[in-house]
Amino acid sequence: MTTWVPDIPAGKGPMYARLANRIADDIVTGALPVGAKLPPQRDLAYDLGITVGTVGRAYALVRERGLVSGEVGRGTYVLGSTPDKGLVEEPRPDLNRASAAIPADQNASNTASWTQAAATATDPGFAGTRIPVPAAGAIRLDSTSAPEIGQANAIRELTLRITADSPYEIASYTRIVPDSWRQAGREWLARSGWQPPEATIVPTTGAQAAIMAIIAATTNPGDRVVFEELTYSSIARGAALSGRQVVQVPRDDEGPLPDELDKVCAQKHPKILFVMPTMHNPTLGTMSEERRKAIVAVARQHNLWLIEDEVYGSLRETTLTPLAALAPERTFHVGSLSKSVTAGVRGGWVSSPLSHAQRVYTAHKMLTGGISFLLAELSSRLVLSGAAVDFRQKVLAEIAARYDLVRTYLPGYDLNAAADAPFFWLKLPAPWLAGNFKTAAAAAHVLIDDEDEFKPGRTGNVYHRVRIGISNPRTREETTQALGIIRQLLEDSGACYDSFE
Template sequence: MTNWHPEIPDGQGPLYIRLADRIGEDIATGALAAGAKLPPQRDLAYDLGVTVGTIGRAYAVIRQRGLVSGEVGRGTFVLGSAPEPTLEEDTKPDLDRPPHAPAGSASRATSWLQGAMAAPRDTAFAGTRISVPSPEAIRFDSTSAPEIGQAEAICNLTAEITREAAYEIASYTRTVPDSWRQAGRIWLSRAGWEPSEGSIVPTTGAQAAIMAIIAATTAPGDQVAFEDLTYSSIARGAALSGRRPIQVARDDEGPLPDDLARVCAQKHPKLMFLMPSMHNPTVRIMSARRRQEIADVARQHNLWIIEDEVYGSLRETDVLPIAALAPERTFHVGSLSKSVTAGVRGGWVSSPLSHAQRVYTAHKMLTGGISFLLSELSARLVLSGAAEDFRKKILAEIAARHTLVQAHLGKYEMESAPDAPFLWLKLPEPWLSGTFKAAAASENVLIDDEDEFKAGRSGKVYHRVRIGITNPRSREETAKGLQVLQDLLEDNCVCYDSFE
């Protein structure tokens, strides 16, 4: 424990931001050395005369800036950048030492477990500079559709659109052609269910669609329910817009109906976000019975539901969507990003008829409106059959990469499936989620730790990481990255005694 005690600088802006800036300055000047443990939040709050929430937000900011690493049960530790090697160190290489690890470390895992390296993050802020991963990094931290030859079809369709719709491309999009809604009905249909006429709202991808739904159904201060393990970017986006995320306990299928009923009775959320067909990050599917139970609870408590089926388009199932069970309160969301192409930003919402116009208006106000070129391209990809052809090819590519996963990581416990573009890997002792992510990053392999999937503060520790396998450019690059992760996992036995 360090004797460090900050003084919060005077000035404009929120107190927690000024505190985060001061902590960053102290790390930069060496007042807080690499490996130093920050005071517990409650203790520092008492010393500074502020709320625990202020300290928690400040710690969250510096963690997002890549300056510290937090592990439940251990505390928050300062992460250091690598020192410049001396000539003596440079001429006496430590063959067991990873790039940037301190000289003389017992093993790679030892130095990372001591917080010697921070993982780069796409949106991590250090002062006014945005940290960008190396172009050579192997990106297992994304699950966009793999490149399987989409460019030629996109080029041909785009050429058609530019020839046929020069005026529409030059202007703002003020109307929604029937073909866009027809494409949405086709793409969102599943298990014998088809969205109703008039329910389809074209959107700029799924994330924009979901934020529009939140804006259309809730007001600042309202509570939005999330599973305690979920795609947390939606929870963060809800919080950023002034809504209050709350958590519902889950099991392997999804949210527990009894706990959802309890949360609804006690906290009265207006909306819940779900991923029933392929949960991110666990890969699991929600049974027909559980979907009906969730729909019943939602109807009893007048709860809106967002059914995120972005990954669901990759999974063949005969289980009806929740939108078929409770169409009057369910927003069914889908896009092309995982199963066709992410760069086109094509998405649709099947909305309850009472709210279709509200979602359209909210989406326009939040995004500035949809692009005619991209929306028309998305519709033509679906209506021409090209989207379905790409989906089948992408499923085949995912299955091939899943075989690589089994070859490199098959002996470790994981949640995975041949149709899933990611896996949920259980880490062996002594690895922790954050330190394994940092270790992989120092080897130029980017993955997501478990904190990326927590809807809020939680005492649950999974000791897992999510590894996306579709973003690398090729199977060869995928195998290369998996080999790095395999080597790290097998290195844990070397470091355990020295760490203790």
């Protein structure tokens, strides 16, 4: 067909919405026949005298309506003239190179459903933006929950026993903490010869609720909370949402730089520091014994509370001393079942300085409405029965098998990975940028996290990295398929110049 340049109708609506309507009209009338390729977004933006972003939003809107299909490295094509307001199935990206590297016995299993990777289009009749909802067919490498290795059977049996043993407690609100819940937390949090006193244990609804309760119990709105320049940023966002000020501290491969932390404390007087000493998210770094002692020394000098997030640390065998053992008077040691046993049960515990255990318990109740008896009892029985330890070993074995896939499909690339880690931290080859790579992967129905997801605030540091989880896909075959797509994108550097807005 000849070059298509639409005549955008006049109107009061936003330009991108009017352009999307024109594209839809031309598809219906046949001016854009089935199979026609829409102009590259930059070309159409130049022809119309508008921004590339405007064209990208229009293309996203007609893609949401099911009228066009966007494919990595190929462009946007007309599917048909019957609008569909829901998500639609799109053709698979070209996987020739990725599939060629997959053994024949695995290719037969690579039949995951391919649907639109994200539902983020804007409704012209509404000023806001829809909540992003990942499509069911996307392969989720943006999550690091424990892989499915048969937990459901044990959970089913334990749940039946709990419902038989405690019908009244299930029907009512939870007003007391049984000794067994504290005992389970004491056992699960124990590390490197250290075991917290039972009186310090507070059961929680997972680690994030625990950490937000700690921040609420130790700070007031307006107080400063310190985070590393790369960290689990959901905590930083939650702190900011609750009125706390987020402060960043420079870090190296081990964690916060003690001298820089000392400066931050002297200049800004923060109340608490959030750190992940073992298996840092997203870099996989681990603090040495010397660094741990240096951080504790700074904390004592400036009367700084410490939150020690060991959620990933529960996957790693180590002899390193926990911060809670070095400074029990100021360290909140947090752990959960989510990465090493099961995320859906939402089981977690805090070992708190004894002076603040009741405060953390009360803050957690105020913020969450109170812990679920069924989930807390289930979490405790998983630990006390030995099932949690057994599942952790099976989870580690599955993660190790998927780590071998990473080494097979991404040889030679610069990445931080380990056989006990449910994710890896990938350095992108030039000219890829982290945001572009994430968008291109989403267009290929693979969801990952770019480096901005781990920045607690604005920073001038650029790493050109993405975090890719390997534990969440349902099977190793699905993991293999996703890694093949990742490799295809890494090899096809020209795809980074396309726009997938």
